[in-house]
Amino acid sequence: MQPQQFNFNYMVIGVSAVIDANGGVQVTMGMRKLNTTLQQIKYIYVLRHGDQAEEVLICHERSPGKTKIYRANANLGDPGFKRFVDALAHYRPEADLRRYDSKTAHRMMGATNITAIVPVVMTALFTLGALVFVLPWIIHGLDGGHAEVEVAQLADADFEPESRNVTVKDGQFLVDAAMQITTTSDSGTSVEWAIPLVPPDWKTGDPVHVVLRTHELSAEEQMALDPMNGIDGVLRTVLWEGLPSDEADYLRNDNGLDLADDAVEVEYQADTKLELYLGIGIVAFIGILMTIISFVIARKQKREQAAVSAAA
Numbered sequence: 001m002q003p004q005q006f007n008f009n010y011m012v013i014g015v016s017a018v019i020d021a022n023g024g025v026q027v028t029m030g031m032r033k034l035n036t037t038l039q040q041i042k043y044i045y046v047l048r049h050g051d052q053a054e055e056v057l058i059c060h061e062r063s064p065g066k067t068k069i070y071r072a073n074a075n076l077g078d079p080g081f082k083r084f085v086d087a088l089a090h091y092r093p094e095a096d097l098r099r100y101d102s103k104t105a106h107r108m109m110g111a112t113n114i115t116a117i118v119p120v121v122m123t124a125l126f127t128l129g130a131l132v133f134v135l136p137w138i139i140h141g142l143d144g145g146h147a148e149v150e151v152a153q154l155a156d157a158d159f160e161p162e163s164r165n166v167t168v169k170d171g172q173f174l175v176d177a178a179m180q181i182t183t184t185s186d187s188g189t190s191v192e193w194a195i196p197l198v199p200p201d202w203k204t205g206d207p208v209h210v211v212l213r214t215h216e217l218s219a220e221e222q223m224a225l226d227p228m229n230g231i232d233g234v235l236r237t238v239l240w241e242g243l244p245s246d247e248a249d250y251l252r253n254d255n256g257l258d259l260a261d262d263a264v265e266v267e268y269q270a271d272t273k274l275e276l277y278l279g280i281g282i283v284a285f286i287g288i289l290m291t292i293i294s295f296v297i298a299r300k301q302k303r304e305q306a307a308v309s310a311a312a
Helices: 079-091 101-110 113-140 217-224 245-253 272-311
Strands: 004-010 012-021 024-029 031-035 041-048 053-063 066-076 147-150 165-169 179-185 188-198 208-214 231-235 259-268
Touching: 004 024, 004 079, 004 179, 012 066, 024 066, 031 053, 031 066, 041 079, 053 079, 053 101, 066 079, 101 113, 113 272, 147 179, 179 245, 188 245, 208 245, 245 259
Parallel strands: 004 066, 147 165, 208 259
Antiparallel strands: 004 012, 012 024, 024 031, 041 053, 053 066, 165 231, 179 188, 188 208, 231 259
16 A cells, blocks of 8 residues: 555645555644544545535544544645545545535544534523523513512612512602713713612711612603602612612712612612513514524534535
């Protein structure tokens, strides 16, 4: 047997392969190396990855009854890669699985079809990511209870109301320390407020534990706010919710408040049912979109692999 040297490239990585005079097979791709023999090679299969790359799977016997799969990549159409695979198939025709579809070939090799799994994994990860993102909305939306709480109770870190849908009472506003939050967009400018809320016996210098967050209010709505008799809102205490750090810093540094580190945010008249429906809609949309994309990718991979099998 005449020794043969093959060289091909994968992106900027050079790959070298040798079939020596004794039937030894050595492949070097960066840090990944294969050192086996033609006799130990059980299966050979080629995968195509889109329009840019292809990959040879060499299933070889490391010890009696134990096999391992070595993978080497190449730029699509690299002549050195094709000569190497054809040489392996010439010496080991019974190991050549290129005539089979990907699913059958992977099953025969006992290998995991990573190419087929990736779209499924990506679908699951994107959907899970969307679910995590909207999880506070879903938790609030499923909370059908209601609780009446005093401002002083919210200062207790161990206090847990029966529901995060609350009516906060027995309090007073620190109007002079309120923070105006202005947002400008193409549709116009909106104004929100972050208003410190404290018990009636609060004194200057005492810590502040509650901040009321309101949407833009009309003059009538502002007059209707009654912190002593009760304000309806939602405790934003799910997972990472809470007063944004930049707003907390502003209240401390610019407005001179002793804002507690565990201060809670109460959002005035939050529409938690809308958040629930919006959250479910986002998760469903991402899940369906990724499923469609995965299906398209799988179909494309199947066509490409059929072309590889037909050309073998």
